Amino acid sequence: xxxxxxxxxxxxxxxxxxxxxxxxxxxxxxxxxxxxxxxxxxxxxxxxxxxxxxxxxxxxxxxxxxxxxxxxxxxxxxxxxxxxxxxxxxxxxxxxxxxxxxxxxxxxxxxxxxxxxxxxxxxxxxxxxxxxxxxxxxxxxxxxxxxxxxxxxxxxxxxxxxxxxxxxxxxxxxxxxxxxxxxxxxxxxxxxxxxxxxxxxxxxxxxxxxxxxxxxxxxxxxxxxxxxxxxxxxxxxxxxxxxxxxxxxxxxxxxxxxxxxxxxxxxxxxxxxxxxxxxxxxxxxxxxxxxxxxxxxxxxxxxxxxxxxxxxxxxxxxxxxxxx
Amino acid sequence: xxxxxxxxxxxxxxxxxxxxxxxxxxxxxxxxxxxxxxxxxxxxxxxxxxxxxxxxxxxxxxxxxxxxxxxxxxxxxxxxxxxxxxxxxxxxxxxxxxxxxxxxxxxxxxxxxxxxxxxxxxxxxx
Numbered sequence: 001x002x003x004x005x006x007x008x009x010x011x012x013x014x015x016x017x018x019x020x021x022x023x024x025x026x027x028x029x030x031x032x033x034x035x036x037x038x039x040x041x042x043x044x045x046x047x048x049x050x051x052x053x054x055x056x057x058x059x060x061x062x063x064x065x066x067x068x069x070x071x072x073x074x075x076x077x078x079x080x081x082x083x084x085x086x087x088x089x090x091x092x093x094x095x096x097x098x099x100x101x102x103x104x105x106x107x108x109x110x111x112x113x114x115x116x117x118x119x120x121x122x123x124x125x126x127x128x129x130x131x132x133x134x135x136x137x138x139x140x141x142x143x144x145x146x147x148x149x150x151x152x153x154x155x156x157x158x159x160x161x162x163x164x165x166x167x168x169x170x171x172x173x174x175x176x177x178x179x180x181x182x183x184x185x186x187x188x189x190x191x192x193x194x195x196x197x198x199x200x201x202x203x204x205x206x207x208x209x210x211x212x213x214x215x216x217x218x219x220x221x222x223x224x225x226x227x228x229x230x231x232x233x234x235x236x237x238x239x240x241x242x243x244x245x246x247x248x249x250x251x252x253x254x255x256x257x258x259x260x261x262x263x264x265x266x267x268x269x270x271x272x273x274x275x276x277x278x279x280x281x282x283x284x285x286x287x288x289x290x291x292x293x294x295x296x297x298x299x300x301x302x303x304x305x306x307x308x309x310x311x312x313x314x315x316x317x318x319x320x321x322x323x324x
Numbered sequence: 325x326x327x328x329x330x331x332x333x334x335x336x337x338x339x340x341x342x343x344x345x346x347x348x349x350x351x352x353x354x355x356x357x358x359x360x361x362x363x364x365x366x367x368x369x370x371x372x373x374x375x376x377x378x379x380x381x382x383x384x385x386x387x388x389x390x391x392x393x394x395x396x397x398x399x400x401x402x403x404x405x406x407x408x409x410x411x412x413x414x415x416x417x418x419x420x421x422x423x424x425x426x427x428x429x430x431x432x433x434x435x436x437x438x439x440x441x442x443x444x445x446x447x448x449x450x
Contacts, residue, residue: 285359
């Protein structure tokens with residue numbers, strides 16, 4: 001592995017990745033048998049849910065089937081659940097396990113794009129990192145540093161741009177060093193003392209950061225920085241935002257059409273809607289056509305919009321003024 | 325011990341000159357209207373090849389602008405910081421102060437060594 005040059009990149013999780021991702025499911029989660037059995041079918045649905053923020057890190061230098069080196073899952077939680085779990089205070093341990101169980105039982109419904117948008121516009125959004133895992137955790141291995149660096153980039157790409165109130169993180173206790181250096185602060189479970197009997201590989205730890213605490217910290221860490229926020233300018237529709245988000249990773253029509261479930265005409269219509277929305281808000285956005293060759297203007301506009309939203313991720317997040 | 329800090333200091337002049345040139349040609353104000361392709365920037369700002377490409381790449385390396393894509397397909401965009409402070413249309417624009425400071429001190433830097441050296445035929449003070 002040391003003689004090979006890694007080609008690490010990150011991207012959203014697709015259905016075809018799930019089996020390989022499940023290999024990375026961390027043992028500390030301790031899912032009950034019923035939830036573990038149901039997980040594949042649950043994730044077939046969850047992968048498209050706007051409240052499930054899930055990305056992977058893959059090494060393209062490795063053969064298919066062995067490429068995924070890290071997988072992270074964050075869920076945007078409804079306020080009643082945040083309160084019921086006592087996340088803002090001292091929750092009982094194994095929060096992620098209980099969230100998965102509630103999803104399986106149907107007592108927890110993932111938030112809709114509109115509900116997320118309302119919470120986001122109000123600044124009351126709460127996220128919880130259910131789990132993050134890597135194939136290898138040995139930080140004396142330089143390859144693991146590459147994975148962690150990609151994980152930090154992934155975290156920024158997937159979490160920046162939300163108007164967050166709080167972000168919580170449950171992980172294995174032996175991941176403390178990474179959690180702390182990412183800017184999370186240690187928190188206690190109400191049953192913290194009872195966890196001491198568990199082995200380090202199976203002992204969960206609870207971390208978090210709130211907007212109030214983030215304001216007191218020096219900017220720089222991924223967790224602290226995801227509290228920087230500006231409201232979106234364009235307020236794209238849910239389907240426009242999904243197209244833009246996916247196009248950041250691969251903007252070819254052949255990839256986008258099946259992911260969005262649209263025809264080539266449907267895709268063109270979506271892009272056209274995005275350009276119209278942009279020109280409506282910023283008439284000079286695209287500038288004068290400098291395309292001396294026919295057919296260059298469309299791809300150029302696409303790259304202009306993608307360059308903009310890559311730097312301003314708030315444009316990719318749900319935002320809705322109103323009430324449920 | 326490394327010479328990094330000293331090397332960075334010596335390179336500071338290049339960074340400052342690049343920033344001031346970009347301000348002078350109103351690059352950040354043009355990018356404040358929206359992301360621009362290389363061809364659009366050349367046309368709207370009247371930039372010459374091949375200097376334009378190297379100049380824009382230097383600004384990308386200085387994190388003053390961002391770039392999507394490469395070569396002729398490249399799209400350039402203000403960073404949030406540049407958009408806030410270097411776009412003339414931003415209420416937080418500081419370009420005037422930077423120009424004023426440069427106009428005042430640039431001649432001083434150019435003559436600093438000569439001003440420090442004793443004139444030939446004179447004796448430095450004891």
